[in-house]
Amino acid sequence: MSSGYPLDRRPVKLLIVDDSNIVRRRIERSQQFxxxxxxxTAANGFExxxxxxxxxxxxxxxxxxxxxxxxxxxxxxxxxxxxxxxxLVISALADKATAVEAMERGANGFLNKPFSDRQLNEAIAxxxx
Amino acid sequence: xxxxxxxxxxxxxxxxxxxxxxxxPATIGSPYLLEGExxxxxxxxxxxxxGKREGVVYFTAPRAMLTVLLxxxxxxxxxxxxxxxxxxxxANTISGNARRDFGHDFVISVxxxxxxxxxxxxxPPGARAFVIPIHWRSxxxxxxxxxx
Numbered sequence: 001m002s003s004g005y006p007l008d009r010r011p012v013k014l015l016i017v018d019d020s021n022i023v024r025r026r027i028e029r030s031q032q033f034x035x036x037x038x039x040x041t042a043a044n045g046f047e048x049x050x051x052x053x054x055x056x057x058x059x060x061x062x063x064x065x066x067x068x069x070x071x072x073x074x075x076x077x078x079x080x081x082x083x084x085x086x087x088l089v090i091s092a093l094a095d096k097a098t099a100v101e102a103m104e105r106g107a108n109g110f111l112n113k114p115f116s117d118r119q120l121n122e123a124i125a126x127x128x129x
Numbered sequence: 130x131x132x133x134x135x136x137x138x139x140x141x142x143x144x145x146x147x148x149x150x151x152x153x154p155a156t157i158g159s160p161y162l163l164e165g166e167x168x169x170x171x172x173x174x175x176x177x178x179x180g181k182r183e184g185v186v187y188f189t190a191p192r193a194m195l196t197v198l199l200x201x202x203x204x205x206x207x208x209x210x211x212x213x214x215x216x217x218x219x220a221n222t223i224s225g226n227a228r229r230d231f232g233h234d235f236v237i238s239v240x241x242x243x244x245x246x247x248x249x250x251x252x253p254p255g256a257r258a259f260v261i262p263i264h265w266r267s268x269x270x271x272x273x274x275x276x277x
Contacts, residue, residue: 019239020214020217020221021210021211021214022199022204022218025204025206026202026204029203065221065225065239067239091225092222092223092224092225092226093237094225094226094228094229095229095231095233097232097233098233112226113222113225113226114150115149116149
């Protein structure tokens with residue numbers, strides 16, 4: 001998918017956070033933006049913060065239910081570490097209160113699992129383009 | 130105690146999972162009350178539920194079904210680890226979606242996954258367990274919902 005942005009625009013750096021390998025690969029495979037560059041994948045909040053320090057992502061897709069450090073705690077710390085980062089929560093938790101809490105902590109968008117390729121790309125486009 | 134009408138949340142969640150993730154709807158059989166222990170398939174993903182309700186939700190499926198499901202998801206890794214990952218993710222997704230109806234206090238754990246060994250299924254006092262049969266392509270699996 002073409003972003004329609006100027007050719008000299010630098011790539012958008014994407015960090016994918018989910019405790020499922022299948023979901024991480026699915027997001028990586030399904031995103032259709034020419035200028036989106038996956039800079040890392042993490043299986044929990046601790047790994048995500050470490051990778052965020054090293055890779056300085058522009059966009060993070062964030063699962064919520066994860067071992068060791070969950071997504072809500074990770075969002076809280078991530079926005080302190082990288083205030084400009086855009087965070088798209090991708091979670092099975094489908095209640096409104098969870099979405100509101102994630103947004104209050106600093107997330108910018110929310111996509112429920114299961115999701116289609118189209119829903120994923122629309123959610124990314126809404127945040128980044 | 131889980132009421133039969135509340136099972137619709139899990140039936141709908143299962144239907145949605147196969148429609149969206151596998152792009153091919155599953156046929157959901159009539160749920161029935163489990164008496165004794167459910168027969169387990171090759172892989173089982175289990176979610177512990179706490180808060181407003183207590184108990185477990187688990188998805189158990191044969192390897193052949195999971196292989197086709199992974200193929201439909203464009204996956205190329207059909208390893209044991211991928212099978213374990215998938216049953217955990219299915220159980221997590223259906224349980225997480227149930228919060229749409231059960232609310233924020235329906236607290237779910239990260240998945241526990243069993244394969245090859247007989248899982249220890251916690252059974253809180255007062256819980257009723259229902260089996261939701263899932264038929265997809267030529268395969269059959271089960272979602273078991275055991276909640277107070």
